[in-house]
Amino acid sequence: MSSSFNPHAASVAEARAAIRRGAWTAHTSGLARDHVQGNVVILPKALADDFLRYCQRNPKPCPVLAVSEPGDPRLPTLGEDIDIRSDVPRYRVWRHGELVEEPTDIAVLWRDDLVTFVIGCSFSFEQALLDAGLSLRHIDQSRNVAMFRTNIATVPAGPFHGPLVVSMRPLRASETIRAIQVTSRFPDVHGAPVHVGDPALIGIADLSRPDYGDAVDVLPDELPVFWACGVTPQAAIAQARPEFCITHAPGAMLITDLLNHQLASF
Amino acid sequence: MSSSFNPHAASVAEARAAIRRGAWTAHTSGLARDHVQGNVVILPKALADDFLRYCQRNPKPCPVLAVSEPGDPRLPTLGEDIDIRSDVPRYRVWRHGELVEEPTDIAVLWRDDLVTFVIGCSFSFEQALLDAGLSLRHIDQSRNVAMFRTNIATVPAGPFHGPLVVSMRPLRASETIRAIQVTSRFPDVHGAPVHVGDPALIGIADLSRPDYGDAVDVLPDELPVFWACGVTPQAAIAQARPEFCITHAPGAMLITDLLNHQLASF
Numbered sequence: 001m002s003s004s005f006n007p008h009a010a011s012v013a014e015a016r017a018a019i020r021r022g023a024w025t026a027h028t029s030g031l032a033r034d035h036v037q038g039n040v041v042i043l044p045k046a047l048a049d050d051f052l053r054y055c056q057r058n059p060k061p062c063p064v065l066a067v068s069e070p071g072d073p074r075l076p077t078l079g080e081d082i083d084i085r086s087d088v089p090r091y092r093v094w095r096h097g098e099l100v101e102e103p104t105d106i107a108v109l110w111r112d113d114l115v116t117f118v119i120g121c122s123f124s125f126e127q128a129l130l131d132a133g134l135s136l137r138h139i140d141q142s143r144n145v146a147m148f149r150t151n152i153a154t155v156p157a158g159p160f161h162g163p164l165v166v167s168m169r170p171l172r173a174s175e176t177i178r179a180i181q182v183t184s185r186f187p188d189v190h191g192a193p194v195h196v197g198d199p200a201l202i203g204i205a206d207l208s209r210p211d212y213g214d215a216v217d218v219l220p221d222e223l224p225v226f227w228a229c230g231v232t233p234q235a236a237i238a239q240a241r242p243e244f245c246i247t248h249a250p251g252a253m254l255i256t257d258l259l260n261h262q263l264a265s266f
Numbered sequence: 267m268s269s270s271f272n273p274h275a276a277s278v279a280e281a282r283a284a285i286r287r288g289a290w291t292a293h294t295s296g297l298a299r300d301h302v303q304g305n306v307v308i309l310p311k312a313l314a315d316d317f318l319r320y321c322q323r324n325p326k327p328c329p330v331l332a333v334s335e336p337g338d339p340r341l342p343t344l345g346e347d348i349d350i351r352s353d354v355p356r357y358r359v360w361r362h363g364e365l366v367e368e369p370t371d372i373a374v375l376w377r378d379d380l381v382t383f384v385i386g387c388s389f390s391f392e393q394a395l396l397d398a399g400l401s402l403r404h405i406d407q408s409r410n411v412a413m414f415r416t417n418i419a420t421v422p423a424g425p426f427h428g429p430l431v432v433s434m435r436p437l438r439a440s441e442t443i444r445a446i447q448v449t450s451r452f453p454d455v456h457g458a459p460v461h462v463g464d465p466a467l468i469g470i471a472d473l474s475r476p477d478y479g480d481a482v483d484v485l486p487d488e489l490p491v492f493w494a495c496g497v498t499p500q501a502a503i504a505q506a507r508p509e510f511c512i513t514h515a516p517g518a519m520l521i522t523d524l525l526n527h528q529l530a531s532f
Contacts, residue, residue: 173461180446181458192447195439197463197489223463266532 007031015255016079020086025104027251028089033127036189036260037253038065038078038118039230040088041237042106042246045070048115050158054236055117057155061164061232063120063188065256071112079257084116090249097241102249109246119230120189121253122167124260125182132182134175143214144251145169147229151203152194154232159240166194166226168207170218176225183227185264195226202226273297281521282345286352291370293517294355299393302455302526303519304331304344304384305496306354307503308372308512311336314381316424320502321383323421327430327498329386329454331522337378345523350382356515363507368515375512385496386455387519388433390526391448398448400441409480410517411435413495417469418460420498425506432460432492434473436484442491449493451530461492468492 005018012032018024028037043051048070055062066075068084075082085107093101093109103109122145126136138145145167152164171179176196184192195202207224208215212231218224237245248254271284278298284290294303309317314336321328332341334350341348351373359367359375369375388411392402404411411433418430437445442462450458461468473490474481478497484490503511514520 173463173467176462177446177458177460180443181450184447184450192443194443196442197439198487201439201487221464221467 012255012257016082016087019089019255020083022104025089025252028253028255029123029251032255034259034261036065036256036258036263037121037123038256039121039233040084040246040248040254041117041119041233042084042114043117043242044111044244045113045115047158047240047242048117051117051160054154054157054160055119055233057157058164058232059187060190060194060228061154061230063190064117065120065188066116066118068116070115073110073116075116075118078118078254082254082256084254085110088248088254089252092247092249094237094242094245094247096243097238106246114246118254118256119233120263121230122190122227123253124189124263125186125227127260128182128186129179132178134171134179136169137216138169138214141216143216145213146207146210146215147212147231148199148204148226149211149235154236159242160236162232162236162239164194165212165229165231165235166202167213167229168210168224168226170216170222171225172222176223179225185266187265188263190228190230193225193227196223199224199226278521278523282348282353285355285521286349288370291355291518294519294521295389295517298521300525300527302331302522302524302529303387303389304522305387305499306350306512306514306520307383307385307499308350308380309383309508310377310510311379311381313424313506313508314383317383317426320420320423320426321385321499323423324430324498325453326456326460326494327420327496329456330383331386331454332382332384334382336381339376339382341382341384344384344520348520348522350520351376354514354520355518358513358515360503360508360511360513362509363504372512380512384520384522385499386529387496388456388493389519390455390529391452391493393526394448394452395445398444400437400445402435403482404435404480407482409482411479412473412476412481413478413497414465414470414492415477415501420502425508426502428498428502428505430460431478431495431497431501432468433479433495434476434490434492436482436488437491438488442489445491451532453531454529456494456496459491459493462489465490465492
């Protein structure tokens, strides 16, 4: 890490510059926290059209914030200077569904047919929940959020299919009602919950054993509240086994110039 | 009943005219269903100021749609021609907290110091839920909604105090989320729920034994959803035992010229 980069005080420009020069290669939670962060998926054009249809059909887990032109590494609607080849802290490169490397820059891998998707991320709605005065246990306990595969199938498109993956946050009833109000304002970052209460009704057998992330306790006066999760498209890609694909590494997101407030629908 | 009055086809003007001439003395559920109906409380000026403070401190159970001038039977913001002495199908007259009569007109009881309060009613948000495609079991089963006293105290003002009373509607999780979104738009008619899930957390021991109204089943894949209820101010008035008070009879509301849609906050 560069000694000149203070992650908790950095502006969005400073954060992205540190990421670009390789001075920040870790997760981006808490960086430039007023700004929208995004999940990144980069696919060859031949698959990108199917993937866009998949996202259109499954907007709650796959809210598309931006799609690039083929071969163009820029995303001008998310930030004038963004270059997707360098502006993610750490990438994952997949060939035929296998993880082959985790570089911090993908300039050498870039191709003229690659299309970048940026998909909304729960960091934005979590910030809105914190701003509304709610506490989120996984943040208080410095854990990753608990995520589960459900028995709800996504709508397939081309080779992309698979179960809806959800993230779970325990909240008291009054907090649940407030959280539904707050997150309903943010359809571009998963929006309102998809389920509340009995996990068995969506095919989750044991809340203490998440499929991804870390378990957190649900107290007797709390409800488990489930939101559609950006891991859903990643799981669909893993199932589709595209010949070539690049994603962000878990938690190491693209930081955009958009403010979270700008995504509020009312 | 007048043979010329068809309650299901009547306009708001026809419905109120039928009520005014004594041709309709029953409950108003389903009458002029696009229109806002209101709970009615009429108190002497000496108590009205305390009651208004009570409503201001407890806006979820007591959302005030209009307050009259003392002695003035009109409510011009709710309907140009409204005369509160004749425009409620059936009244209840209370003296020192005792129900003394249930007239259909209160002209002979009118006094120069009486102040009318009209308080939002769940009929408006129920119509919004039906418009959103949800089913409500008590309506499907032609029952009154189930209402319960909770262990949540309202904020007192003067002689007015007592528990929050809630109405309960069973909904599946996805319907619960939608219902929270829909009713949040209507703060003037109780707004978002106050509780969802475990009834014991708000002091309700047995959902099959409501304190008011009729019991309805909660199915295994449903959550009980609880809204603040307009019975709350009625219970507070019963406790305060004012020397003189007039209310509407249960379910026999004032029908106003306001459209339910006009109450939507966004």
